[in-house]
Amino acid sequence: MTVYDLHCHSTASDGTLTPAALVTRAIQRGVDCLAITDHDDISGLPEAHQASVGTSLRIVNGVELSSLWERRTIHVVGLFFDAESPVLQEALAAVRVARRQRAEAIAHALARTGIRGALEGARRFVTNEALISRLHFARFLVEQGHVSSKQKAFNRYLGQGKPAHVPPPWPAIAESIAVLHAAGGLAVLAHPGRYPLTDTAMRRLLEEFRDNGGDAIEVFSPSHTPQQSERFIEYARFYGFKASLGSDFHDPEESYIDLGVLPPLPAGLTPVWSALLPT
Numbered sequence: 001m002t003v004y005d006l007h008c009h010s011t012a013s014d015g016t017l018t019p020a021a022l023v024t025r026a027i028q029r030g031v032d033c034l035a036i037t038d039h040d041d042i043s044g045l046p047e048a049h050q051a052s053v054g055t056s057l058r059i060v061n062g063v064e065l066s067s068l069w070e071r072r073t074i075h076v077v078g079l080f081f082d083a084e085s086p087v088l089q090e091a092l093a094a095v096r097v098a099r100r101q102r103a104e105a106i107a108h109a110l111a112r113t114g115i116r117g118a119l120e121g122a123r124r125f126v127t128n129e130a131l132i133s134r135l136h137f138a139r140f141l142v143e144q145g146h147v148s149s150k151q152k153a154f155n156r157y158l159g160q161g162k163p164a165h166v167p168p169p170w171p172a173i174a175e176s177i178a179v180l181h182a183a184g185g186l187a188v189l190a191h192p193g194r195y196p197l198t199d200t201a202m203r204r205l206l207e208e209f210r211d212n213g214g215d216a217i218e219v220f221s222p223s224h225t226p227q228q229s230e231r232f233i234e235y236a237r238f239y240g241f242k243a244s245l246g247s248d249f250h251d252p253e254e255s256y257i258d259l260g261v262l263p264p265l266p267a268g269l270t271p272v273w274s275a276l277l278p279t
């Protein structure tokens with residue numbers, strides 16, 4: 001059986017392992033095919049491809065696009081695209097500029113709660129100068145003892161409705177899907193169970209994702225309970241989505257599950273890799 005993991009993060013965004021270290025770890029964990037899906041950045045891909053040469057691991061191009069739907073952040077994983085696509089590269093560069101501006105606004109908001117030096121503090125955790133994420137702020141807030149865990153950093157400061165929450169400046173999901181298609185890739189709705197939506201709103205999201213050309217949804221993700229995985233397997237069948245899966249691995253200590261620790265896709269679903277790779 002071929003083991004796929006089509007969602008994880010490297011030092012090119014908010015993961016703590018380099019792309020080459022992810023490749024080594026994936027091989028050790030028995031992964032056969034890995035997509036490194038950094039947030040809004042594909043600069044780690046050449047290193048990953050290079051590191052996989054002559055090994056049993058196949059690297060496929062991946063990215064995780066921060067996107068907006070009904071004013072909420074929704075993540076769209078892109079797979080199998082041409083990394084040289086100017087449309088994709090320009091879209092990613094624009095989001096990274098927006099991330100820098102948002103980081104300044106987050107730091108100002110934290111200063112208003114009495115926490116100074118947050119931008120410099122978060123930047124100490126940044127591993128790709130072009131890419132700053134709220135997770136870097138969360139690591140800073142834990143380091144400085146303002147909170148005891150990253151989860152609490154989101155619950156108390158960085159999350160929706162909290163004092164340092166800044167409206168996310170992402171493109172609409174339709175645009176993210178269009179950019180991925182323009183680059184010859186597929187668009188996958190990431191960890192749908194993570195979004196706090198009513199069942200009606202979830203169906204609306206899935207319909208809109210499908211109507212805008214979305215190709216697949218993640219059915220297995222550490223964000224999902226077994227019940228949620230069952231529900232999204234049903235939804236994939238109902239809406240005609242292909243199925244994807246990924247560990248969303250960020251760090252050996254921080255992450256819930258390791259690379260490749262996912263059940264096989266159930267029969268009757270079309271894997272997202274079906275048209276491109278052997279099953």
Ligand code: AMP
Pocket residue numbers: 014039066132133134135150151154155250
């Ligand atoms: P950003 O894309 O800059 O808004 O940052 C989001 C990142 O922060 C996600 O990719 C996760 O790595 C992390 N994150 C988001 N929410 C939480 C949470 N509640 N607890 C821990 N990490 C989180």
Ligand code: MN
Pocket residue numbers: 009014015039133135250
């Ligand atoms: Mn992340």
Ligand code: MN
Pocket residue numbers: 064075190191
């Ligand atoms: Mn995500």
Ligand code: MN
Pocket residue numbers: 007008009064248
């Ligand atoms: Mn992710």
